[in-house]
Amino acid sequence: MKPTDKIFVAGHRGMVGSAIVRKLQARGYSNILTRTHQELDLLDQAAVHAFMQAEKPDYLFIAAAKVGGIQANNVYRADFIYQNLMIEANLIHAAHLADVNRLLFLGSSCIYPRDCPQPIKEEYLLTGPLEPTNEPYAIAKIAGIKLCESYNRQYGRQYVSAMPTNLYGPNDNYDLNNSHVLPALLRKAHEAKEQGATMLEVWGSGAPRREFLHVDDMADACVFLMEREDIRDGLFNVGTGRDVTIRELAETIMAVVGFDGEIVLDSSKPDGTPRKLLDVGRLASLGWTAQIGFREGIASTYEAFLRQTAASLSR
Incomplete structure (x- = not known):
């Protein structure tokens, strides 16, 4: 990528999209193209096509998606499969028609079979049944990967897919009904501390391991993947290569927040997949590894949460 290349980040207001914009800006890219949902509805095929024809970006990052935790995935199953299929299909096809040759599609580690060997290699895709609670979302993301592969094979495009493990950080969703486990526990621990509570409720057995x-x-x-012009296609796991139990996660969050209470496990809630640890060897072989430590990352995220909470109260 050159500093003057036009780069469209779809989903720039989300946690991942906003982080990509920050990273691009930090690396000197100034021609960054963004659109809010009000400006461009990614579910509208005609609108996406017209936008792509008018703008013709040089690079496209697809960070736009409908996302949520176990409960949201399990309850809003139709919404998760339909909206994610439409977003990715509209963007990838419109990019091809606009002759966008370089694209990065963001998936999720839930694309892999529920009970596949650990750590999970990229080649384990489609080798077994998916976790039932988020199967619709996973199928939509698998379709996105296969769209990229198919446009590469049929049209010679250079569309790459990146599969992140569980993400956290600034601009995360802290809604207790629709968020992922780390932001949900961070908010619950903070509120427990503020309210002078003596316990922290954790869904499930606390035994599942997560990265x-x-x-x-x-x-x-x-x-990194888009800057490497020699990387023309493929699926790449992105993670740290290390995991912790949900109970260990809760203990770390409590220590960062400063909440000294008891963990109470709610076994009536689902655990989800027993373990999801990605094999990150493929990306590491190219020279990339994660740099932010686990406790360090949670501490900076808690600071961001406090700023976000303060900002929402001041409105």
């Missing part, structure tokens, strides 16, 4: 990646590391990996 967590700071979103600024994810953005760095995305820009």
